[in-house]
Amino acid sequence: MILIVDDKPENIFSLEVTLQSKGFKTDAALSGEEALKKSLKNDYALIILDVQMPEMDGFEVAETLTGINKTKDIPIIFLTAVNKEKKFIAKGYASGGIDYIAKPVDPDILLLKVKTFYRLYEQTSTLQKMQKDLQKEVTQRKLAQEQLKLKFEEVNSILESLPQIAFTLDGKGTIEFVNQEWLKYSPNIASCPVIHPDDQGVLDTWSLHQELFEPFEKEIRLKKLHANSYRYHLLKMTPVFKQNNEIKWVGTLTDIDERKQLEKKKDEFLSVASHELKTPLTSIKAFSQIALRAMQDINEHKAYAYISKVKEQSEKLQSLVEDLLDISTVAS
Known part of the structure; x- marks a missing residue:
């Protein structure tokens, strides 16, 4: 948006018609004080500023704007119908203006200048935004790296302990x-x-x-x-x-060396246990079977029942030992 500053409403109207016909949005201020207030409140791409105004002239307005951080980069075009001498032109540039145009204004020339400065302002604003975004990203990256560094230092402290x-x-x-x-x-x-x-x-x-x-x-x-x-x-x-x-x-x-040694001893124990437990049980089972076959003719005798019980229990015990050894082998 372009701010037009002039103490005469008819001059403002003329400029608004010219600029708006080419698609520019405009705002207006009838005094230097009003221009300053609006500049602090709104964002402008360009200010067209009349030099000859009561109370606060255009030079004073421009000097104030260039001293404020928010408005210092807004391009200013001076318009004047009286102060056309070289010293006033020099004062205009010195106070912060980028161009100095004498009235009556040629609309075509004014539009060319406005388009040029408007485009420059947009490019400058884009570059400034990119710079801010880049600075923000750099700051975020530095912060992330610092946080990551602290985390790894914490990890190293844990590893050290x-x-x-x-x-x-x-x-x-x-x-x-x-x-x-x-x-x-x-x-x-x-x-x-x-x-x-x-x-x-x-x-x-x-x-x-x-x-x-x-x-x-x-x-x-x-x-x-x-x-x-x-x-x-x-x-x-x-x-x-x-x-x-x-x-x-x-x-x-x-x-894990101690664990490995214990596993080795367990394997040795299982090997020994497998032999030492199974061998006598196998013998008991075999001899009980022989005794039962030998006593078939007297299977009514109490001794036959006792030996049958020995055979049955030895088979159960052998099954339990084999299950125990199998579980121990799987667990190892």
Whole structure:
């Protein structure tokens, strides 16, 4: 919208007719004070300002507008029927005007100037809006990065407090953070712990999961610094997706060697129990069957009933032992 400022209503009317005929929206002010109030309240793309006005002339209005942050970038065209000398023209430009036109005004020339300044104002406004949006986006990105940084610092603090080995990797697999437990297996952050020769294939398997951004879990044997033996660890790797689509990996290595030893002892026990329990039960069952066949002619005798009971109970006990061993094997 264009603001027309003139103390004479007929001049305002003439300009409004000219501008509105070309599709421009206009507003009017009959004094400098009214122009200032409207400029603070409304948004204008251009101000056409008469120089010769009572109380507050056009130069004073322009100087005030250019000193206000909201209105300082509004282009101002001065119109004058009296002050045509060079010194007044210079004063007009010095007070913030971008053009100085003497009356009577050629409508065609005025329209060309208005279109040019209007277009420049729109382009400037668009650029300023883009700049503000860009600044806002940069601020939001910085804030998001700062928040993400704090979150990862919090994660690192949590990882540092864990009793197992903990570490983080970037998207390429480069180590970024390790806790103190790591340094019990490796001399520094850049070196990986010593892996058992038979477990080296785990790294190749992990590479496939890394490409697919899939969680990874595998048992692996590691050797502590200055130790001669390897200990079983459970390796877990979890991808963490950042806001800018970057990937980080959080990994843990939990010592499960004692559990593995207990599982080994349990397997040994099951093997022994399978033999030690089944063998006598099989013998009892077999001998009771032989005794029953031998006593077929006296099956009315009490002894026959007792031996039948022994055979029946031994079969039940053998079934229970086999079920127990089967359950233990599945659980292991």
